[in-house]
Amino acid sequence: MKYIIVLGDGMADEPIAELENKTPLEYANTPTMDHLAKKSEIGLVQTIPEGMKPGSDTANLSVLGYYPKEYYTGRSPLEALSIGVDMKESDVALRCNLVTLSDDEKPYHDKTIIDHSSSEISTDDAKVLIGALQEVLECEEFKYYVGTSYRHLTIWDKGQVIDLAQPHDILGRKIKDYLPKEAKIREMMEKSYEILNNHPLNIERAKKGLNKANSAWFWGAGTRPNLDSFEEKNRKKGAMISAVDLLKGIAVGANMKVIEVPGADGTLHTNYEGKAKAAVKVLLDDDYDFVYVHVEAPDEMGHQGSVSNKVKSIEYLDSRVIKVIKEELDQNGIDYRMLVLPDHPTPICVRTHTSDPVPYMLYDSTNLLNNEWNYDELHAKKSNNYIADGYRIINKLFQAENE
Structure with missing residues (x-):
């Protein structure tokens, strides 16, 4: 059978x-x-x-x-297993979505989340954008790893399992009420928009009628699974x-x-x-x-x-x-x-x-x-x-x- x-x-x-x-x-x-x-x-x-x-x-x-x-x-530690990241006991994994926020002159916290998947961005495009984040944001405390499509991984050394909003739960809403309370995480999200919104790849995506993948969004925090x-x-x-x-x-x-x-x-x-x-x-x-x-x-x-x-x-x-x-x-x-x-x-x-x-x-x-x-x-x-x-x-x- x-x-x-x-x-x-x-x-x-x-x-x-x-x-x-x-x-x-x-x-x-x-x-x-x-x-x-x-x-x-x-x-x-x-x-x-x-x-x-x-x-x-x-x-x-x-x-x-x-x-x-x-x-x-937690969700992200399971994804870390797939990507091949061997988490330490002190690590916290975070899902790092490439999302679409409104492209306007408003401050980051007043933007609206348009799309949790950035028009189902291809993994090839995502690799380029995650690479741009790695160049600026990666440090001893935070490491970025490429996953599939819009779904990626950040490992927070000696991090905390904190409550984070799922982006697919808040589509069409202003993000100010859903941003992380942890300052380091919130600052990375804000910087990610500065890095990604006018990235040449996103400019090309917008010309093709695709949503820009213009911000990282962290959620799904968790520790090493067993x-x-x-x-x-x-x-x-x-x-x-x-x-x-x-x-x-x-x-x-x-x-x-x-x-x-x-x-x-x-x-x-x-x-x-x-x-x-x-x-x-x-x-x-x-x-x-x-x-x-x-x-x-x-x-x-x-x-x-x-x-x-x-x-x-x-x-x-x-x-x-x-x-x-x-x-x-x-x-x-x-x-x-x-x-x-x-x-x-x-x-x-x-x-x-x-x-x-x-x-x-x-x-x-x-x-x-x-x-x-x-x-x-x-x-x-x-x-x-x-x-x-x-x-x-x-x-x-x-x-x-x-x-």
């Missing part, structure tokens, strides 16, 4: 008027998921523990079976497929294999088929029992507030990932159990994460059920299946072998 999790980041949502009062998951044309749902268990799962912020960090730890209240030490081995916890050898440093970092911390897929970039136009084929390839390897396929696009479209593109990202997940995995495993005569779910909702109406339970679908190729469900939030709720502790859902995935 082989095991797969396909995770559509931020895929869950709320009914939207322009989608006939349906959610994007209800409205999207998803024949593969709906076909599987009629032969699967579906329900709701609470991935975010009470009292914790609804982030992809806590939620994906839950889905992988790590109770966040026990294992979570995850148990996934294989030792679950007696399954696993692999991770994701374009996102956070997920790759969790995998590194859990001693899972990280599979890099060319063209996988965390955007709407990521290499969906490449991810699906890489998942099948690793499952056909006798050494591996489990693969986790993470697709970032629905979350990004939710943050951007793009209804049509969120629908499109879900349709791509259905036709270019789940369908490919199912058909290739069926053709190879492989018995498998596949769990499909989001990590958290990213509703279009708020353009950020919420803590509501998310719909899951568990398909077993050796035990086909017979019901009338589609895979969406409405039918998941009607099923009356509910998992209160999200970190236990992986036990349900592995249940057939554990019974």
